[in-house]
Amino acid sequence: MEAHKKEGIVAHMDMLLNKSITSNEQHESMITEMKVTLDKVILENARIPQLIEENEKLQKEAKANKTSIQEMMKVLASSGERVIQTGRKLEDKASVETVDKLKHEVAVMRDAVQESNKKMTQIERSGVAAGCGNPKVIQQVEKQVGLLDIRVSELDLRLQLQETINHDGVLMWKLQGYSKRKRDAISGKTLSLYSQPFYTSRYGYKLCGRIYLNGDGSGKGTHLSFFIVVMRGDFDALLPWPFQLPVTLKLLDQNGTGQHIAEHFMPSTSSNSFKRPTTEMNVACGVPTFASHAKLETQTYLKDDTMFLRVEVDCTNAQILC
Known part of the structure; x- marks a missing residue:
């Protein structure tokens, strides 16, 4: 043991030195990571006012979209009723003059449906961006718009047939x-x-x-x-x-x-x-x-x-x- 102590002192000192160096390197790495994390925290804190402002803006848009959806639902209900009435008029073997009037009504309804589709796209985009959109409400309105669009298309086709149908054999x-x-x-x-x-x-x-x-x-x-x-x-x-x-x-x-x-x-x-x-x-x-x-x-x-x-x-x- 005495001989080992005397002969192994250099090796023992090397082992202590290596351990110390490894500990210093780990310490420096931890300090670097902490600095990076601190920089990120500082950057995020700087963005907080901007995020608050954007959130307020999106909340206003969401409120406006809610009002717009309500208005659209009223328009769709009105357009749906007009489609039904126009279909009933068409069933009454409309005259040429009446067919022309009905064609104009169908064109107006088609424009209303297309405008509703555009608004729905804008509302859906802003709702997704805000993260506060109501998917069920949006899907419900989209379904109504889609059904109305189909009914208008069917009515338009029936009008075209009515316009080309001959009644003299x-x-x-x-x-x-x-x-x-x-x-x-x-x-x-x-x-x-x-x-x-x-x-x-x-x-x-x-x-x-x-x-x-x-x-x-x-x-x-x-x-x-x-x-x-x-x-x-x-x-x-x-x-x-x-x-x-x-x-x-x-x-x-x-x-x-x-x-x-x-x-x-x-x-x-x-x-x-x-x-x-x-x-x-x-x-x-x-x-x-x-x-x-x-x-x-x-x-x-x-x-x-x-x-x-x-x-x-x-x-x-x-x-x-x-």
Whole structure:
């Protein structure tokens, strides 16, 4: 032990020195970390007045947004009632003048919905920034705006249909984008197309046209097939059945020479296609080999990828006001 004490004194002193150095280094590291933390605290304390000011501003915005939401809900309620009233007017078989007025009302309502959407976006952004928005209230108003927007769009579509519907037994059908539509028919994506409905009179039969651009039945792959469809109408209970009015289907000449492709037929009284509809529409009836593709796809009948089809229902010798 005495020998060890004498011989190991240098090693022992080195161990003490290393321990001291390590402790000093740890102490300096702690001091550096404390300085960094202190700097952050000082910086955050300096921002406190600014944060208080921003918080007050956001609280004011939130209060204004609350008022704005209440106003918007009143506007939406009013617009919703106007949509219902406009829909009722439309159901009354509106005249041309009334349709124009209704279109203006729908445009005004659409503008109101769009403005509400903009306000909701602003409110949602400011609410998120403030961290004090009411998600349930915002979602509720957004839902109301969305539903009203859908109802306005549906009403707008119904107005467009009302504007284009004919009540004198004639359908004029402008079909654009023939090339793409035919490719869709060949691929099976869209086999047939329906026209807008038309009527034989204000309170008469409801009909529409139906075509197969790539043909149907005996005309499949070679012809345009053209049919007429008897649809369920509002006044079917007052009309004689089966439907027995002469029908003419036409593909119109666009060169002005009058070389229309036309087919005339008298509805068969035994065909289910012309009995009173029990569903939205009966089975279509017409001409599967109405116009060959070779004849149709010429400058006479197809220009600018557009063709014109026409259906005429003859009410001349009808026993009723068809």
